[in-house]
Amino acid sequence: MxxxxxxxxxxxxxxxxxxxxxxxxxxxxxxxxxxxxxxxxxxxxxxxxxxxxxxxxxxxxxxxxxxxxxxxxxxxxxxxxxxxxxxxxxxxxxxxxxxxxxxxxxxxxxxxxxxxxxxxxxxxxxxxxxxxxxxxxxxxxxxxxxxxxxxxxxxxxxxxxxxxxxGAYYKEGINPIKIAVESEFVRAVKGGTGEAKTAGNYASSLKAQEIVASKGYAQVLWLDGLEKNYIEEVGSMNVFFKIGGEVVTPALNGSILEGVTRNSVLQLLKHWNIPVSERKISMDQIYQAYQAGTLEEAFGAGTAAVISPVGELAWQGESLKINNGKTGEVSKRLYDTLTGIQYGREEDPFNWISTLND
Known part of the structure; x- marks a missing residue:
């Protein structure tokens, strides 16, 4: 053709x-x-x-x-x-x-x-x-x-x-959302179809999403399907945490969708010389960082919402308030830069933009 x-x-x-x-x-x-x-x-x-x-x-x-x-x-x-x-x-x-x-x-x-x-x-x-x-x-x-x-x-x-x-995917826009950590249901496991963008992955997430929505949460944060401890992704976004000055996101493992916005965030952070790593990270580690006062920011990244700060995590009956429920500096900078490039208001150093005539 x-x-x-x-x-x-x-x-x-x-x-x-x-x-x-x-x-x-x-x-x-x-x-x-x-x-x-x-x-x-x-x-x-x-x-x-x-x-x-x-x-x-x-x-x-x-x-x-x-x-x-x-x-x-x-x-x-x-x-x-x-x-x-x-x-x-x-x-x-x-x-x-x-x-x-x-x-x-x-x-x-x-x-x-x-x-x-x-x-x-x-x-x-x-x-x-x-x-x-x-x-x-x-x-x-x-x-x-x-x-x-x-x-x-x-x-x-x-x-x-x-x-x-x-319009905006979340009614909160760039304002922080509340998400609940899911510890009962499983969305995907390594070797399954979690890394594919296929309908069944989303159908299997609906029950958990329905439950947390009834409690006032915008999304579910999924954990690994075996130990139910290692963080994977939010229903519509990849997820990032800023801990002690370093930004961490779960490494791709076969059950996590490889997000285009995720990849763009990683490139921007490296471009800005902000420490960033892709690795396994557990909810236990997140909770320890929260207790120690080193959990500075959390945010999701995806096409629909671009960057969505997380102001509160619900886990095991506790409410983890992140950055006093406010949008963090890195989240805001990423959102402003990505949307600036997308709408042609900022320089595009990575040649990410295509026009209809290209």
């Missing part, structure tokens, strides 16, 4: 666009979407941009029965000059293919995907919101479509990209 082979069918019924400064996250969708199909022996074929619409699938489609599906999430940002920026989209496409490989889904040409995203966003450029902190969320996903009731990889697939103008 060449870049010129993407066909376009324009909608005849345009939707009303939402007010930018009233956007929530993920409940409004643009006029068009991208689709490309796969068939064993033929490969990926018929890439197209079509009006946003329901999809029709056979009830026996394997995605409904065996959960063979993956997805990605990235954003487009409107600059003060009216240009649209993408933040490290090639990293998302690399991760999509790693997820594909883990879930026995055929990989897809990265250049085709990047071209499809840029063409779709260009076509929907008027949907990129302009209010502070808003963006156009980009959701590529793959589903298995072969009608077959047998446990095996599907022979047919559909890859779709949809777009959603969004």
């Amino acid at each position: 060449t870049q010129q082979s993407i066909s376009i069918t324009e909608t005849t019924s345009h939707k009303d666009k939402p007010v930018s400064d009233q956007l929530e996250f993920g409940n409004v969708f643009t006029d068009h979407m991208f689709i490309v199909d796969y068939k064993e022996g033929q490969g990926w074929y018929d890439p197209r941009i079509v009006p946003y619409q329901p999809i029709s699938l056979d009830p026996a489609s394997m995605v409904f029965h065996y959960g063979q599906t993956v997805f990605e999430g990235l954003k487009a940002y409107l600059t003060d000059q009216g240009e649209v920026n993408l933040f490290r989209p090639e990293k998302n496409m690399e991760r999509l293919n790693r997820s594909n490989e883990r879930m026995c889904i055929p990989t897809i040409d990265k250049e085709l995907m990047l071209h499809a995203i840029k063409q779709l966003v260009s076509f929907e450029k008027d949907w990129v919101p302009n209010a502070p902190g808003t963006s156009l969320y980009i959701r590529p996903f793959v589903i298995s479509t072969e009608p077959y009731l047998g446990v095996a990889p599907s022979k047919t697939y559909k890859l779709i990209i949809i777009l959603s103008p969004v």
Whole structure:
């Protein structure tokens, strides 16, 4: 497939666009979407941009029965000059293919995907919101479509990209959130699918999330599935702790998602000569640092929220108040720098930004 082979069918019924400064996250969708199909022996074929619409699938489609599906999430940002920026989209496409490989889904040409995203966003450029902190969320996903009731990889697939103008993921914005450490349920274990961005990982997290939400917590902090002591990640973010001047994040171990924002945070901290390490870290160590007064900051990092400071950790009946429940200096600097680069207001020393014309 060449870049010129993407066909376009324009909608005849345009939707009303939402007010930018009233956007929530993920409940409004643009006029068009991208689709490309796969068939064993033929490969990926018929890439197209079509009006946003329901999809029709056979009830026996394997995605409904065996959960063979993956997805990605990235954003487009409107600059003060009216240009649209993408933040490290090639990293998302690399991760999509790693997820594909883990879930026995055929990989897809990265250049085709990047071209499809840029063409779709260009076509929907008027949907990129302009209010502070808003963006156009980009959701590529793959589903298995072969009608077959047998446990095996599907022979047919559909890859779709949809777009959603969004506001802040957390209503708190850059203000600290409260999260609860999960010690009963398990989301993933080494050797499982935790490092893939696949739907089942999120389905298995819902019960714990439902319980903590009823108690006023924004998210769950997951521990390892064996000892239930080593920190892994928050439901929608990788997690970092600043202890005695050093920033620490759990090392990738096969059950933690390799976040694009996580990677960007690590690069920025090293660029600023702030001590940072990736290693196993336990809740016991976090509690000891809290007791000793050396737990200075905690924050999550992910595409949806960018940087989300953690003001309180609930663990074993105790409430650990971090930095007096206030946003820390490193968290704020990371948020300001990352969003500054994304919206084109700050220098981009790492060449992270792609424009629609690149």
